[in-house]
Amino acid sequence: MSDNIKKRKVVIVDDHPLVIEGFKNVLKDHLDFQIVGQFRKAEDFQNFMATEVVDIILLDITLPDGNGIHICREVKQANPEIIVLGISNLSERSIVKQMLQNGANGYLLKTADSNDILYCLQAAIDGEIVLSQEIRELFDMADLRKPEDIPELTKREKQILQLLAEGKKSLEIAESLFISPLTVKTHRATLLQKFQTGSLVILINKAKEYGLL
Amino acid sequence: MSDNIKKRKVVIVDDHPLVIEGFKNVLKDHLDFQIVGQFRKAEDFQNFMATEVVDIILLDITLPDGNGIHICREVKQANPEIIVLGISNLSERSIVKQMLQNGANGYLLKTADSNDILYCLQAAIDGEIVLSQEIRELFDMADLRKPEDIPELTKREKQILQLLAEGKKSLEIAESLFISPLTVKTHRATLLQKFQTGSLVILINKAKEYGLL
DNA sequence: TTAAAAATACTCCCTACGGAGTATTGTAAT
DNA sequence: ATTACAATACTCCGTAGGGAGTATTTTTAA
Numbered sequence: 001m002s003d004n005i006k007k008r009k010v011v012i013v014d015d016h017p018l019v020i021e022g023f024k025n026v027l028k029d030h031l032d033f034q035i036v037g038q039f040r041k042a043e044d045f046q047n048f049m050a051t052e053v054v055d056i057i058l059l060d061i062t063l064p065d066g067n068g069i070h071i072c073r074e075v076k077q078a079n080p081e082i083i084v085l086g087i088s089n090l091s092e093r094s095i096v097k098q099m100l101q102n103g104a105n106g107y108l109l110k111t112a113d114s115n116d117i118l119y120c121l122q123a124a125i126d127g128e129i130v131l132s133q134e135i136r137e138l139f140d141m142a143d144l145r146k147p148e149d150i151p152e153l154t155k156r157e158k159q160i161l162q163l164l165a166e167g168k169k170s171l172e173i174a175e176s177l178f179i180s181p182l183t184v185k186t187h188r189a190t191l192l193q194k195f196q197t198g199s200l201v202i203l204i205n206k207a208k209e210y211g212l213l
Numbered sequence: 214m215s216d217n218i219k220k221r222k223v224v225i226v227d228d229h230p231l232v233i234e235g236f237k238n239v240l241k242d243h244l245d246f247q248i249v250g251q252f253r254k255a256e257d258f259q260n261f262m263a264t265e266v267v268d269i270i271l272l273d274i275t276l277p278d279g280n281g282i283h284i285c286r287e288v289k290q291a292n293p294e295i296i297v298l299g300i301s302n303l304s305e306r307s308i309v310k311q312m313l314q315n316g317a318n319g320y321l322l323k324t325a326d327s328n329d330i331l332y333c334l335q336a337a338i339d340g341e342i343v344l345s346q347e348i349r350e351l352f353d354m355a356d357l358r359k360p361e362d363i364p365e366l367t368k369r370e371k372q373i374l375q376l377l378a379e380g381k382k383s384l385e386i387a388e389s390l391f392i393s394p395l396t397v398k399t400h401r402a403t404l405l406q407k408f409q410t411g412s413l414v415i416l417i418n419k420a421k422e423y424g425l426l
Numbered sequence: 427t428t429a430a431a432a433a434t435a436c437t438c439c440c441t442a443c444g445g446a447g448t449a450t451t452g453t454a455a456t
Numbered sequence: 457a458t459t460a461c462a463a464t465a466c467t468c469c470g471t472a473g474g475g476a477g478t479a480t481t482t483t484t485a486a
Contacts, residue, residue, distance in 0.1 A: 015324055016235075016302075016323045016324050017235070017324070017325070017326040017327060018231070018232050018235030018236065018239075018323050018325075018330075019231050019232065019235060019323070020235070021234065021235035021236075021238040021239060021327070022229075022230070022231030022232060022233070022234035022235040022238070023231065023234075024238065025234040025235070025237065025238045026231070026234060089229075089302065110229045110231050110232070111228055111229050111230070112230070112231075113230040114230060114234070117231075154431085154432060154433080155432085155433095156432075156433060156434095157432095164414065165414065165418075166414075166415075166418075167410070167412040167413075167414040167415030167418060168412075169412065169472075169473095170472070170473080171472085179433085179434070179435090180434075180435055180436085182434085182435050182436060182437095183433070183434050183435055183436095185435095185472095185473080185474085186433085186434075186435075186436090187433085187434095188473080188474085189473095189474070189475075189476090192473095192474075192475095193475095197380070198473095198474065198475085199380040199381075199382065199474095200380075200413070200414060200473080200474095201377065201378065201379075201380040201413060201414065201417060202379075202380030204414060205378075205379075205380060367461085367462060367463080368462085368463095369462075369463065369464095370462095382442075382443095383442075383443080384442085392463085392464070392465090393464075393465055393466085395464090395465050395466060395467095396463075396464050396465055396466095398442095398443080398444085398465095399463085399464075399465075399466090400463085400464095401443085401444085402443095402444070402445075402446090405444070405445090406445095411443095411444060411445085412444095413443080413444095
């Protein structure tokens with residue numbers, strides 16, 4: 001099975017101990033892989049990476065103190081040869097896309113089973129971009145790796161978006177930010193325009209999809 | 214540690230194989246527990262339960278073909294002595310409450326670590342209602358076990374709620390359901406009333422919180 | 427320091443939404 | 457058969473939302 005004498009050094013970054021345990025269980029009987037680190041926080045992981053050499057990183061998207069997408073980019077910039085596989089419960093297109101655009105070698109859902117995981121690891125080593133089955137279905141023949149246009153928002157816009165997502169009316173927002181309701185209206189209009197929709201609900205849905213909320 | 218000769222029979226119901234692996238890893242070295250079943254689908258679990266006897270059920274809330282809350286109620290109605298612990302990523306109050314109201318002996322977040330899990334299992338066996346740390350923080354001194362009034366919706370209302378959550382306007386909904394926009398308006402008004410709010414966004418937020426979407 | 431971007435605030439206009447109430451028809455369960 | 461609820465559809469009214477455009481001040485970056 002292995003064409004290498006050395007084991008691949010694997011680190012797991014996930015804030016769910018159960019998931020870490022799960023990966024350990026899946027990998028522990030396989031001679032090709034050796035888990036050399038497990039981290040629940042981005043910071044711990046980054047400290048580790050400052051001094052250690054690894055081959056494969058299993059990286060959760062949602063971490064208590066950071067964002068898997070950014071971490072992925074940093075790792076890949078410093079060490080493009082390291083294989084980074086995103087792992088997450090989230091099967092949203094934009095997130096998967098962002099991971100891949102930031103250099104990830106693949107993306108696994110936590111619903112993947114042992115075989116799936118081992119297959120994806122091997123395929124990633126072989127240079128493929130691996131997506132677990134469900135993710136692949138999400139995309140059909142969609143233009144992967146072409147950036148989804150996530151609108152850039154100003155500080156104020158993000159603030160107002162947040163309040164809108166809480167169900168606040170323009171007047172309430174105006175009061176809590178000490179500005180004119182008409183200004184709120186302007187910001188809201190800009191948000192709708194940037195998200196290319198005429199519906200508050202769609203605006204908020206998209207914002208959530210893009211990880212802005 | 215154990216005051217029993219027989220091992221407690223544990224089953225795990227979770228659609229994430231990694232989580233199952235994690236629990237197996239946590240429990241496998243403990244003489245008190247024995248995993249006698251693991252299921253990714255509610256149906257498989259229910260077939261198993263029809264013929265087997267178990268002591269403890271670790272039950273995910275979100276399953277591909279069912280709802281942990283309902284399953285919990287069924288199990289507890291048939292066998293009140295079985296210990297049911299909810300496990301989930303979701304730390305929303307209403308969901309935890311619903312589990313407990315339906316007889317669950319506790320609720321663990323998947324972020325719980327091995328010690329946390331073992332402690333909670335033991336405490337549940339000792340007759341306590343166990344909540345993992347983060348969940349307990351959510352509640353403070355809140356009136357647990359008093360039902361949160363989750364509105365009962367009719368078929369049509371659920372249908373329209375769904376479309377509203379997708380950002381559809383009343384007119385679009387009317388067209389796709391072949392009814393008058395005024396009827397849609399009536400249903401929307403009923404929804405807002407049942408959720409006790411005047412904001413579509415809040416309506417949708419609550420619906421999501423209650424697991425209706 | 428000067429140009430660009432952000433935040434502020436307004437106009438006008440029209441439509442969609444939200445509150446309150448009434449009414450008819452259909453469809454369950456008792 | 458009859459009571460209850462669901463689903464349908466309407467009226468009237470007022471406000472909030474949304475489209476399009478203009479304009480001033482403040483902040484930030486080149």
